[in-house]
Amino acid sequence: MGNICKGSNRAGPKYRLIVPNHTLEEHVKSPHHPNRNHRSNRIKTTKYSIITFLPKNLFEQFHRFANLYFLFVVALNWVPQVQAFGKEIAMIPIVFVLTVTAVKDAFEDFRRYKSDKKVNSSQCRVFCNTADKHDFHPKDWCDIHVGDIIHLSCNDIIPADIVLLKSSDEQGICHVETMNLDGETNLKQRQAVTGIDYENNDYKAWRFKYTVECEQPNAEIYKFNGYVKLSDREGDIAPLNQNNILLRGCIMRNTDYIEGLVVYAGHETKSMMNNRNPRYKRSKLERALNRDVIWCVIILLFLCFFCAAGSALWLGQYEDSTAIPFIPFESSEQFNPYFQAFIVFFTYIIIFQSVIPLPLYVSLEIIKILQIYFINQDLHLYYEPTDKRVECRALNITEDLGQVEYIFSDKTGTLTENQMEFKSCTIGGKNYPHVAEFDDDIQSETGSRYSLANVSRNSSEGTRKIGYQKAIMENLKLETEIQRELSSMCLRSVGSIDVSLSVASHKNQVQEFFLLMAICNTVVVSLHPHEDIMDNEGNIASSTNNLQVPSIAPKVNLNQNQSENQVPTEKYTKIPDNPPGKKLPPLNSDGSTPRNGKSNLLPPIQQNNLDRDKFPRYTQRLEYMPKISTPTGSVAGSIAGSSIRSDMSRTRYEAESPDELALVRAASTYNCCLKGRTANTVTVWLPGEGEVELKVLHVLSFDSTRKRMSVIVKHPLTKETILYTKGADSAVLSVLAKKYKEDEEFIKMRRNTEEHILAYAMQGLRTLCMAKKTISKADYEKWAKRHLEAESALDDREEKLLASACSIESELELLGATGIEDKLQEGVPETIHNLRMAGIKVWVLTGDKQETAIQIAYSSQLFNQDQQLIVVNADNKEATCDLMKHHLEEIMLEEKTPRETESSPPTKKKEYGLVIDGKTLAFALEKDMEKLFLVLAGKCNSVICCRSSPIQKGMVVHLAREELKVLTLAIGDGANDVAMIQMADVGIGISGQEGMQAVMASDFAIARFQFLERMLLVHGHWCYSRVARFSVFMFYKSLISTMVLFWFNLYSGYSGSTHIDSLFLMGHHVFFTAFPPIVNGIMDKDLVPETLLAFPTLYKVGPEGRTYTRLSFLIVFLDSIYQSVCVHFICYFGYFDGVGIWEFGTTMMVSLVLSILFHQAIETYRWMWPQWLTLILSFVVFWLFGIVIDSFFMTFDHPMTPYWVMQNTISKPIHACIVLVSVVAALLPRIIVRSVQMTVFPDEIMQAQYYEKLKEEEQEETAPNSRVASPDSGYENRKDSKDSGYDNKALDMKNDTQEENSLPEVAYRNGRVRHRQNSNQRTAEPQIAESAT
């Protein structure tokens, strides 16, 4: 994209001129077309075309150092003086590597091409102006040009940057969701251009004939300037700003349709110009590899220098070199030993080239792609309810999954479901815990917190599907008292509440509380789905014109319900067979006449909603259709007439945040329903009165500084101006009226409320505080004036608005507070527990309040009872510093004490958990404090940062990554986690409720948090182990092949001679011994998943880097020297003196290949058929290749004309004798070391392998028949035989410390395969119970 950015910045006119295309004559074509210089909407993200592929791809590939090096080597080989191999043969490896990479690149580019094509061929309606007809026609996105007027319906993706001309809204307002662009989930309002004079003020597309001038394309999303030239007169313009522009990639919401003029298209759109290429990530292991590749270079240079020096000395011993028959130089100058040393140095670079493992990188790429394929295929990581697999977006960091040391997790939506449920409330100091009846065992207030976990278990997968909607309301046991209070709720009662008489007004407080819950929000009620009356052909559907065209299935055709009485729910989809007359049948033919005349046009939303659940990926905006169950109390039953029920069944709520949704739903459960909302009014149904409309004067929307939102409404009867505020308890309680500090009664109420809030937080509920204020007319007018000023301010608008909002949000009267539960995701405690057992430090970064976060931390096993909590809350930097120092000293002290009393039994090392809030975190993250913070955090096993902002999240991850030098993993689901995900070494997105932003930024996307366990402990471990062992092996392979050549050169006058046929030498790395390591790198398993999951500590191998250490290279270097000595010198002495150079080389080559293959065999943990196959095939192919190639006389392989060499060599018994003894001798040390290590000093992996073996044997004894079915390590057996030895053994092994607790947990592990749900339910209780005590 870079070049485009540059292109746009080139000198040129400051403004671009856009002429609406429909005003131009047909024949006006380029070069006179005024819009000719603007790009079309076709996008192309591919790197290559068919023609440019080869040169461009090669050019890019040669940017890599290794490729350039090998190109240099190939070029060197063309210099006759230094030539070592056949010119063509020397090119085999590099050509092979380039080809493989090119094929891979071509494939990736082809995928981009296909995705481009898909995007380009998306449909959109474009205005066409033909002589007799003005209408919209569907066109592909790529055919949209600057100057076109396009028509979009609700939920359409905006195809280009357009200036809004017309919206279905009367005020010209439309909403867009900019999540794809900036990650913000809230809707943005856009305004149609005003001040344009259409005939009769009636906008029609063809009446827009004005020229638009705007800025040249730029990447600034929040900036747009321009104007519409209304006439040629100077200054007769309609200005355009960012409120008038809809950017490509955004989604239109809450508006039936819009029309707009394209101003930027294709790559000139702001979103495309912002489209940066993803950060190229290099895994930790790869960085270690690069270090050892440098060692290879050093070895190469050393060998070359050594041999060059040897060459000079060797030549120097001959007094008259010209007479020596075996030193044929063309001219006498060349006999100079130093000159020859110089020449031969380059020859040696060619000969020893393979010391740098050329195929290493390309093989790694192949391996990782296939590893990813297998991760993607894992059934255990597939989430059925959403039909989602793991999505691997980064291709080259699989092994990083196995080395994670720190996990940074978001809470909401990651650990929790992000399905908010109203749980309890406190009104006027009176608690309404809404304790469900079925929780018999839970009586106390604190007890109800377990429902948090219980409910999440109970509504696990199976039931969720069906019970999704109703589960929530059914769990809410309505408080009859509230129902009684609310029963008489009407306008008169809510309006005239006199708060000074608190006791008498409790009823009013309750009513007002629920009114607030219903109206103080930004929930949009859509009584009908947004429907565009224009069909895809641009025809306006009307009662007279029912000409319906079969629809081309549009891209966003989400929830097409093919039921009988289905009407279009989404944009211009029409059902062709629907007879016009029957199109809109009334849903209810009973007497209930809905007030809203439109409502009988509505589709059965019930069904619609259920359908939506089947396509959860589209439920980006939370929608809820309140399902009114008859309240338990008879009172409500009599009030809630059938009319409201039938009415409400068609309503659905669209909320920005799930909390608001939960509140509105809770209110509507009490029959206090939000019925509708327009820009200026809000309609509610009151149980005692029915539907009423309130005028909304202001909505002071939520922001993270105030942490509260307010609405100001006008009471229709009393004409009072009332401010309703809800927000974080701290944010609301701090702005209460004075009397809450003075008057005893109010203090009591406040204290009660605070107690309840605390109790809610202790239950892990999210709390919101509700308050109100009646504003006097004079105060209101004064404030409104200032607020208007702030709104229209040009600079510092944000701050002024903030100040203005704060000024009115003061002196509030407390109404109460709510507790909303965000259910923990299933399996979260187990997952976190196991991840922590695996030695991973888990940090939770959340925006929630501290108490809530701590409780979630306890219930999710992040903290356990042994852990000592360190809470760091401070108001300024000094205090933060002191506090942290204090805690650190205490920890240090604690650490020292056990050492002093060595006689005492070894106490378990004390564990700590750190809690820090956002404000303190800000101080702690300052430059001079970060070290201290990290030291402190490093001492703690788990850390919670509450109330932290997205930027802080990113900063924390960055800090840990850079300062602690650890491998970090960030997991999150929302746009607020993007910073963190991008910052971390491994970013994981949860494809959940909050849209795709996190997923788009991530390296891997999983459906549930619990999958993380398998991702890391199994796949991560495997990938790390495989890649590490593969890399070690590749180094071994290069080194041994090089060393064999080196030894020979000691006996060939340091002349740069090779005894092995160059064809074999070149082919051996890319063909003969290439595949077994690759197959092992993809498939070999050190341990089976069951073992890895049962013993999370095994994961520590990865983070501690025990498979690929700094010593690995040294060990492999020494081993390869030894092995090459065996191969060379046994051959050397075995043949003694009677052998030709090529026979010598052939025997050595066979020994070499066999040594490598057997070495690979020793390093293989688990033999499956692909390994057998490649290993055997490799040798057979090598051998047959030798025989076949040597059967033909050919001279291209100068100087070796290999005719019949192989046959002659292998036909002699001495060949086999030499090969046999040299291979055995070469591999002896490795076998000895491996088996002694395994027997005497087994590490954890080996112990676990041994354990697996024992299990397998046990299984064979108990179930001898199953062995036939599954010789694999009993995976299936385990599945079937739950009472078999495995379980008991596992139990045995599991732990003594956890005692009872271990039982269900292990059972859980084993049961997981069988049926997850049952075991989940079984295990849930003891798990949680433990954490509670």
Add this chain to the structure above:
Amino acid sequence: MANGTPGTPGPETEKAASRRPKDTKLKQQRLPAWQPILTAGTVLPAFFAIGLAFIPLGVVLLVTSDDIQEVRYDYTQCTSTDAATLGQKCADLLSNLTATGQTCTCTISIELKEDFRGTVYMYYGLTNFYQNHRRYVRSRDDSQLHGYNVDSLYSDCEPFKTKKINTSLEMKIAPCGAIANSLFNDTYAFVYKGDGSQNVNVSMLRTGIAWASDKDVKFGNPSSWAGFTNPPNWNNKMVYQLDPDDENNNGYKNEDLIVWMRTAALPTFRKLHRRINHQQTQFTEGLPKGTYEVTIDYAYPVTLFDGTKSIILTTTSWLGGKNPFLGIAYLVVGSICILLGVIFLLIHLKWGRKTSEMINVTSRTTFN
């Protein structure tokens, strides 16, 4: 799926568009596997097996090598028997000679202490001769040697690619290159002194010493020798004069040339030169013990590079020449294996059981 029954994704509930991965053994990485664990216990039988196989094999190899009868005579410093230069060292004579083509004759006598049974071969051996030198190895043109009508020779043949005959004429050398130019050209005549005083000429076969594949395919004579000259060191001998008596052993197909062209791997090497003609009455059983007088046409200089020349008479076996190394190597490796087997047995007895116990113990502690 839709009905939420876990674990039983029946086909009827499976949606067509489901992205559910296929539950195959390959895709789920559950292929049946064999998991060998290299412990002392499992490895030690292999060690014993290798040891038990290698030691007898080593003995066989050693015995085979021992049975081979071989005599080697280093004649580098032999003295001239020519009348003119009698008593002088041929090596010195050769280095003082100005013109090529002149030779020195020397006679040596080789004593066979026992009868050489079976087929006896005659080798010449050179030391310090780097036939494996990179430039030397490359200095040939196999197309030319194959008999192709080559227009241009390999540049690698330089400086023995062409030869200036006179100022205007420069002819291609046949065969080109340093290897051919340095063709070994000492000749030998064997006389058996026998039990009596009678001298029997030992007749030698010049053929059957090269690889059949080389002789039949790799080397071939061109249709015409015209336009080619001989290598500079060849004493005016043309390639088609190498063996004028035997049409099939002449030119590029000359076996002495073929053997020489197959360059040796190491600077110390021997090359098969002649086969003893066992058709002769005295030599049907091999070479009888006694003295053999060898008259050598000493023409090949080796002292320049501190090399030596020797003449080798040897019988042969299935293993090749006399070389005890392999037998010893097998014995050593075999013994090491047996030794290791014993050590591993001890390790196994000491640690093997403990390991299984330890695993049960440590798993409790470390796996928590």
